[in-house]
Amino acid sequence: MNLKPVAILLNLLLLTIPASASYAGDKPLQTVIHDEHHGGLDFSLGDSKYSGELTYNKSYMVNFSVNPPAGSSIKVAKAYVYWVWSKKDLEGTYPQFNASLTSSGTAVPLPEGHMYTDTKGFVSRYDYFSGMNTCDLSGKISKPGSYSISMVNTDKNGSTFCVQGIGLLLVYENPKLPIIEYWIGEGCDMLYADYGITPEVATTTTYFKGDINLDNVTDARLTTVSPSGGYSSGREARNKLFFNEKTSSIPVLGDIIQLLFGSGKSWENIYQTNETVQVALDEKPVADYLEPAENFASIQDKGDYLLATNAILVLKFKESESSEKMSS
Template identity: 45%
Template sequence: MSSRRIAVGLILLFLGLLAAPAAATYAGDRPLSTVFNDEFRGGYVYTVGNSTYSGSIGPEGEYTVAFDPELPADATVRYQRIYVYWAWSKLDQNAIYPVLSLTRTDTGEHLAEAGRYTDSKGFVSQNDFFSGMDIFTTGDLNPGKNSFTVVLKNNATDNRTFVVQGIGLLAVYESPGSPEAIAWVSEGADLLYSSHGITPVMASSRIDFPGTIDRSGLKSAELFIVAPSGGYTREKIPVINRLFFNREGTSSMPSFFETILSALFPGSSGKEWVNVFDSDETMQVGIDRRDVLPYLRSDGNFAQVQDEKDYLVLTNAVLWAERRG
């Protein structure tokens, strides 16, 4: 076969790989999806209750979390989910998906599973197990204080095990007495780790917030993101992760001109932060809140999370902008 045909064949193979569905890897290849977007008067609450790292949960093993969220007296829930953040799901040394259930102890309700997002290292090697987020629905929270407990159970009929990093509760509510807000809620599971040939640029996951915003009259804008394992590492590394808002991870513009542009038009080139997420060895669900009002655009808003040896699973994002008055 001629070298020309070989070259053409390699090009076609490469293009085919680009067109193929995204595989599970340490790279940012499973971006979060927008599941709720609307403009209304209201707010949102997110809590992981008293979640702590579970350690290995075997068959018939249980894991309990208590929640105590509070909503305004005039609140009506618009979107609500319970998220189970799990990892290291395996049978012996083989990757396998967990079989689990969730029950509310106050009502005895067996919660309905609404979805599952998963990711993994993506190549055959030691410890290539699944991580992910299971989504459950439950009865809407009531106005005022809500106190309840959920119990997770490993329902495997074999010896598969997994760990739970925590359980989260999100409730987006409408409230006539609250400010007018524009909300985006995104969900998924994108495992990011700059290791095994994956560079930080590759280990980056972008979150798009489609649609337009009338920026006049806005009083605040908050970006809220959740990443199990994010922010906790035993390695002594100066920068373990980065968060970008309306700013590309790399820029072809010389830094001198970027400085001038930022001085003339504050917020025009977005913003970058390092070492985001608040977590530790016990509470391993990384959480971060950022004021992004100065960097908000009228359209095309996006965030990007980049790993630099942190090892994290990007699972949730909320962009919340409120108007004055």
């Protein structure tokens, strides 16, 4: 057996597959909820502002106004905490904090949720951790009103971190609203086209798996969230969002490669943040670019540095015989 071609193939794969933590698109967002029912979906950053450094016992709070459509019940409620510069002295570490939800003057502690993290992935100074924590608020937010999510650094040993903002996701059920189908993608992928990383490599792709009857779709919205997008380099925004449009390189992660579409769309420099508001929230109408199966979205950094943390696709359907049976 001639092993030379095998060795060449292995070398090519090693060059193509990114490391487990880096500025490359090596941590694609994963769908954590996929469902279909009568209702609606809302995502808000409330009055989020950059916290500055949170030392031990220092707190941070974001306020939200919840106004579901009349007759709605809240099926899903999730909070997302976006944090950066988590460190102790000059070493990266994971943040330690307690969170609580306040409504009508009553505060309730929140359980620890999932933590997604990423770093630049090479040995150097200031390789501090960045990430997103999730928290399930289902059952804790059940009616209209004003809510506050607060958190406090609980590490007595001196680690610090900064919070860029908090997001609140609400999914409503309402028999009087159209049927929606939605995919909620979560994660944390740090992207930066620098230090030898090209924009093509600094690209992360999220897949929305499943078949769609395009004839019944009346609207489709893609919501993406990017902490730091367009700001951290101190220069103008340099990023790109793709929907069902292939980038100039083929993603090698995941179990599918859906790059044969020719009717997709891309948008340049959509993520914009500043010193005060450091989380970019974007919503795009994408009904004209849907495919009947395996839709996908890609976020690309082109030199300004960003985190990709949330990708949500929501489809709205017209009533049909099957949907009328669902609501009856």
